[in-house]
Amino acid sequence: xxFTEEHEWLRVEGDEVVVxxxxxxxxxxxxxxxxxxxxxxxxxxxxxxxxxxxxxKAASDILAPLDxxxxxxxxxxxxxxxxxxxxxxxxxWFFKMKIEDMSALDDLMDEADYKKYIG
Amino acid sequence: MxxxxxxxxxTRLNVKGCRVSDLKRTPLYDLHVALGAKMVPFxxxxxxxxxxxxxxxEHLQCRAAAGLFDVSHMGQVILRSDDPxxxxxxxxxxxxxxxxxxxxxxxxxxxxxxxxxxxEDDLMFAxxxxxxxxxxxxxxxxxxxxxxxxxxxxxxxxxxxENRALLALQGPKAExxxxxxxxxxxxxxxxxxxxxxxxxxxxxxxRSGYTGEDGYEISVPVAAATDLAKALLAHDxxxxxxLGARDSLRLEAGLCLYGHDIxxxxxxxxxxxxxxxxxxxxxxxxxxxxxPGADRILREMAEGVSRKRVGLLPEGRAPMxxxxxxxxxxxxxxxxxxxxxxxxxxxVGAPVAMGYVDAGHAEIGAALFGEVRGKRLPVSVxxxxxxxxGFKR
Numbered sequence: 103x104x105f106t107e108e109h110e111w112l113r114v115e116g117d118e119v120v121v122x123x124x125x126x127x128x129x130x131x132x133x134x135x136x137x138x139x140x141x142x143x144x145x146x147x148x149x150x151x152x153x154x155x156x157x158x159k160a161a162s163d164i165l166a167p168l169d170x171x172x173x174x175x176x177x178x179x180x181x182x183x184x185x186x187x188x189x190x191x192x193x194x195w196f197f198k199m200k201i202e203d204m205s206a207l208d209d210l211m212d213e214a215d216y217k218k219y220i221g
Numbered sequence: 222m223x224x225x226x227x228x229x230x231x232t233r234l235n236v237k238g239c240r241v242s243d244l245k246r247t248p249l250y251d252l253h254v255a256l257g258a259k260m261v262p263f264x265x266x267x268x269x270x271x272x273x274x275x276x277x278x279e280h281l282q283c284r285a286a287a288g289l290f291d292v293s294h295m296g297q298v299i300l301r302s303d304d305p306x307x308x309x310x311x312x313x314x315x316x317x318x319x320x321x322x323x324x325x326x327x328x329x330x331x332x333x334x335x336x337x338x339x340x341e342d343d344l345m346f347a348x349x350x351x352x353x354x355x356x357x358x359x360x361x362x363x364x365x366x367x368x369x370x371x372x373x374x375x376x377x378x379x380x381x382x383e384n385r386a387l388l389a390l391q392g393p394k395a396e397x398x399x400x401x402x403x404x405x406x407x408x409x410x411x412x413x414x415x416x417x418x419x420x421x422x423x424x425x426x427x428r429s430g431y432t433g434e435d436g437y438e439i440s441v442p443v444a445a446a447t448d449l450a451k452a453l454l455a456h457d458x459x460x461x462x463x464l465g466a467r468d469s470l471r472l473e474a475g476l477c478l479y480g481h482d483i484x485x486x487x488x489x490x491x492x493x494x495x496x497x498x499x500x501x502x503x504x505x506x507x508x509x510x511x512x513p514g515a516d517r518i519l520r521e522m523a524e525g526v527s528r529k530r531v532g533l534l535p536e537g538r539a540p541m542x543x544x545x546x547x548x549x550x551x552x553x554x555x556x557x558x559x560x561x562x563x564x565x566x567x568x569v570g571a572p573v574a575m576g577y578v579d580a581g582h583a584e585i586g587a588a589l590f591g592e593v594r595g596k597r598l599p600v601s602v603x604x605x606x607x608x609x610x611g612f613k614r
Contacts, residue, residue, distance in 0.1 A: 132271065132465070133277035133278075133565075133567075135277075135572075136565070136572070138539070156565075159465065180538075
């Protein structure tokens with residue numbers, strides 16, 4: 103898994119990456135109560151706001167980690183936003199995307215780096 | 222009453238904590254930390270926003286069983302005069318409530334008004350026999366004390382207590398829990414106050430709270446506060462509850478948060494708080510008026526207001542938070558109101574909010590739109606409270 107400074111994780115599956123938020127982020131956000139997902143097929147640039155996530159505390163956005171196309175979204179989260187707190191790094195992925203430049207993944211943090219980052 | 226979170230509100234997924242410095246601590250600070258609380262700045266204090274259960278479970282715990290809140294940041298004030306009637310009459314000069322008619326051992330909700338008829342703070346006051354016991358919001362307590370001193374001294378002494386903590390035990394199991402410490406609390410009705418020896422300390426107990434649930438507020442000497450909190454938390458039905466759940470509980474109960482739902486420019490009539498102005502202080506009453514802003518407030522009670530506080534139920538799942546503009550249609554250019562408190566209601570299981578709307582759109586069921594992230598989302602005016610009160614009348 104790769105990690106961004108915005109507390110997202112990325113897991114490579116074939117020619118796609120699966121994107122979610124880290125357990126640390128989910129814990130800090132608190133109970134998630136609302137999620138708005140992007141349309142499948144949307145072309146996004148790095149740092150575009152692609153997901154709205156609201157917890158009992160406040161609203162946040164999840165940013166596109168890299169340039170690419172949203173290929174699939176996890177609709178189950180819309181009905182059950184609380185899954186993000188239950189299994190943030192597993193079932194509660196947000197979207198899958200085709201990355202234009204897979205080598206860009208190399209610039210992201212690995213797990214050890216991320217652990218250091220969140221200190 | 223008040224709440225402000227150390228919220229994660231950046232446009233990014235910002236999970237950095239808030240820096241805490243130069244803040245006061247309540248006598249229960251060490252206990253909060255030991256219980257794993259997330260501490261945040263609130264009204265000049267380091268306060269627990271949530272414990273390890275998290276906001277949602279803490280909220281549901283309080284509705285299903287019982288929750289313990291540290292509200293020691295609030296101001297506890299004693300008003301005393303040689304003749305107790307003098308202090309009561311004096312307080313009536315600052316608030317539109319019936320103080321003289323409040324029986325001994327009873328408490329009442331009130332609010333300080335200003336000359337423009339706005340609300341300076343809301344409060345609880347109790348007739349404790351030879352004195353009045355007043356509880357005010359933390360963020361306003363210095364101003365409230367100054368206001369009372371300026372208006373009431375020297376005939377009345379105004380003493381802000383620094384030697385007592387304040388706990389709130391709330392929820393349907395609160396009585397069963399507190400009865401184990403003293404049987405007399407079972408006999409108390411909603412808004413009764415009594416001095417009760419609990420855990421070896423002289424506690425001032427009221428059957429009240431700000432969650433919509435039955436429960437008690439307990440003023441306890443600082444030296445005994447942590448032991449009392451631990452003793453209450455030792456009960457299987459009690460969990461510690463932070464400010465996060467306190468906010469969602471009071472919102473579902475339709476209760477105002479000072480500085481948000483009511484403030485210096487909102488009148489009690491606009492705020493839907495005329496139930497808190499007893500007949501004797503209203504037009505035609507024996508002691509009508511005689512409080513700051515009485516002209517406006519009594520006029521509004523007779524003639525109506527142009528905007529009103531209402532409950533709001535968003536139709537979708539997206540919470541409508543404070544500041545969300547409200548419109549009469551999906552196309553209208555000019556807002557007809559705004560949300561003053563909003564979020565997810567764990568007991569309702571959906572987003573809930575309240576806010577002010579033009580009087581023409583204030584009827585229950587009125588279909589409105591709230592603008593969230595540039596989109597007009599349907600929301601309807603709803604009856605308050607969202608969750609029926611569990612008070613023991």
